[in-house]
Amino acid sequence: MQEHYEIETLEQLRAIADMLRLRIVDLLYERPMTVTQLAERLGMAPAKVHYHVRELEKVGLLRLVETREKGGILEKYYQPVARSFEVAKELLQSSAGDEVIQTARGWFQQFQDGFLRSIQAYAQHPTEKPMYSFGLTRLYMTHEELEKLLHTMAELARPYEMRRDIEGEQELVGSLIVYPDSAAVDVEENEKRAEAASTMTPQAGQTVVHATPRREWIVGTATYSAADLERVVADGKRLRIYVVGICRFTPEVSAELVEQAVEQFQLIGKLDASAEINAVLQKKCSLAAE
Secondary structure, three states: OEEEEEEOOHHHHHHHOOHHHHHHHHHHHHOOEOHHHHHHHHOOOHHHHHHHHHHHHHOOOEEEEEEEEEOOEEEEEEEEOEEEEEEOHHHHHOOOHHHHHHHHHHHHHHHHHHHHHHHHHHHHOOOOOOOOOOOOOOOOOOHHHHHHHHHHHHHHHHHHOOOOOOOOOOOOOOOOOOOOOOOHHHHHHHHHHHHHHHOOOOOOOOOOOOOEEEEEEEEEEEEEOHHHHHHHHHOOEEEEEEEEEEEEEOOOOOHHHHHHHEEEEEEEEEEEOOHHHHHHHHHHHHHHHO
């Protein structure tokens, strides 16, 4: 088995951009298995697992490594072609670039749905120690430092990639996503311009307001009332809201007030607000993504 493999075709990317197929690949890292053995581990019908194994083999991401005859039946054992997969930069830069983005978006949607289901399940049946985590941070490093960090994290995770059958052990899904924030430079420049504007002497009849951004990261339920947003505006601030879960704006909140108080808005989950506020926040989502 190779250490690394570059995905070079859109067909390969489409084939592996599926949570179940990634789970199949993960299981086959442990040891080569047959479709029947995979089906037993996954608790699924062998016919369904066979379809996914066949699709991965067809595009060259799984390979047949051994055949054994047992009771007159030929058993086929499969293994991934590599321990890790990366998307070739040539594929991202090709004419299929837009389709690559759409495929990646579909994968993120699957991951998002699974994460939200875990939050919902915990809300309905709370346990003492919920087994999910969400965090965001900003890093400043060179490409070489990033490579070193990723290698270190992979080594730290390696002891937990195999089932140990110990008390309290649960199967978890994890994803590490790191990307350069192309908007960061623009945001920093805008903040500098806003700070400069706040020190200018206003002309006759002109008011200069310095709206300092305030970031809010929330996992769970976030509720904003008119009083909350009015305080933000009165303090000369604007909110950058990032919510995983439910975000609610109470009925007395107007779309105009949200326009004034919210600078950026990102939500993974459910929005409870009027259609007018929803329309305003849609624009804020686009701004956050730019």
